[in-house]
Amino acid sequence: MTESIRDLAFPAWPQYDDTEREGLIRALEQGQWWRIGGNEVNLFEEEFAQYHGAPYALAVTNGTHALELALEVLGVTRGSEVIVPAFTFISSSQAAQRLGAVAVPVDVEPDSYNIDVAAAAAAITDRTSAIMPVHIAGLVADMDALAKLSADSGVPIVQDAAHAHGAQWQGKRIGELGSVAALSFQNGKLMTAGEGGAVLFPDAESYELGFLKHSCGRPKTDRKYFHRTSGSNFRLNEFSASVLRAQLKRLDGQIDTREQRWPLLAGLLAAVPGVVPQRIDERTTRNPHYMAMFRVPGLSEERRNELVDDLIARGLPAFVAFRAIYRSDGFWEHSAPAETVEQIAARCPVTEEVFRDAIWLHHRTLLGTEQQMHHIADIVAEALAALP
Structure with missing residues (x-):
């Protein structure tokens, strides 16, 4: 086959149409451009959680912050250890390291490139506070074996699902697997607003703590600057959320x-x-x-x-x-x-x-x-x- 007759005009990325334009105008004209006064982030979180089968979703500034927030909610602190696959984007380890935790790399499987569960089990110590499987290229890690390892060891799972929007494991969506999951909306991801991220939470308690920590420790209705916990500003803006609502539809x-x-x-x-x-x-x-x-x-x-x-x-x-x-x-x-x-x-x-x-x-x-x-x-x- 000669080069001249090959059609290599692959679809462009990102993809967008009038749905994104209409969303941006809608966010603009509502007159409130941050999540506390607007509607787009709240609606996106509801739609994203429902799509993934999760009780709660929290939109954040980017996928790295999503991982950092997820780990912090699960109690990862300075001096604790987080087991991560050695083959992953460095945000997986840096999210733990930014909290002062030690990232412990373990090997991966040669054909899936996902975390080797036996290697993860061997790396657990009395300082291990989380295990972070990464669903490489959208192929879900062995969540059955990981769930058993978590139950046996008492160490919680944090899914790095930055590649896994819409993925399912044995018919279950990633929000139905009983563990926290973090996703990314960076420009190359499967849905994007240029940047952005989300955390899926399996219960109200972890979601509420996540909300506080992503908003400088401040409750939604606070008007007296009463910050109930430490945190940072990981809030997503209304314009990005409007684009992500459109991206989710396709x-x-x-x-x-x-x-x-x-x-x-x-x-x-x-x-x-x-x-x-x-x-x-x-x-x-x-x-x-x-x-x-x-x-x-x-x-x-x-x-x-x-x-x-x-x-x-x-x-x-x-x-x-x-x-x-x-x-x-x-x-x-x-x-x-x-x-x-x-x-x-x-x-x-x-x-x-x-x-x-x-x-x-x-x-x-x-x-x-x-x-x-x-x-x-x-x-x-x-x-x-x-x-x-």
Whole structure:
């Protein structure tokens, strides 16, 4: 197939239409642009909670703050430990570290790239205050095994669901899994207002504490500056909430399209020598597919980076995968574990491989046509064959 007849005009991202415009005007004309006086944030929280099957949702400034707030509500404090996957975006660890807690990286599974539950269990100490699974690329971590681990150990779960808007585990939405979940609305996410985040709470008590802490410790109806607890200003504004309400309305249709495209693309990529797509786990009964992810096992980090550059040059929106969090300088600035980089690496052999040889394609590629899935696989095969 020649390059000239390939249609690589993938849908743009973010997607928007008059629904967002109307929402922004509605927020503008209500005359109150912050959540305490307006309606958009409140309505978005109700709609988002209902969509995810959660009793409560709290909209916040961004996904990192969502994680930080969730951990604080669960009692994570200075000197405690939070178990996080070693293969994740660094916000997962930094949210704990900003609270003065020690982020403890553990290894991930080689085919799902999600947290290895056995490794998490082995890392629990009497200082462990939370376990944070990350649903990588929308594939839900093993929430059955994690729920058992939480029940047996007494350590609560905080789902980093930044990639998992609309995801379901064995028919249950992420808000129905009994644990706090944090989501992101950063520009690349599955629904976006440029920035923003949300926390799903399983009960009224945690939600009320979360509300206080996201609003400088101040109750909703306070007029006397009586701050009942410590906190910060993580409040989302009315304009962002109006955009997110519009984004939520089209999310289901986008997930439907990605669910149809990924099995096709995964099969085509699996047929390319050397390529191993992210596992399809039937227990994730709805996968929103934040990125199309695959590995090229045995590839060095340098050659993987060259491959990504070539894929981009050939028209694919490709990215290198996350670095192991302990291999970034930022991980070591606050509340770092006592181990060295190499000691952690020795505990995380799968992470050491995955961060060097994994690649992902922007999720907008999965909004393309069936024919474009064939084009993607052809380009990956050609780029691999051309790799020196």
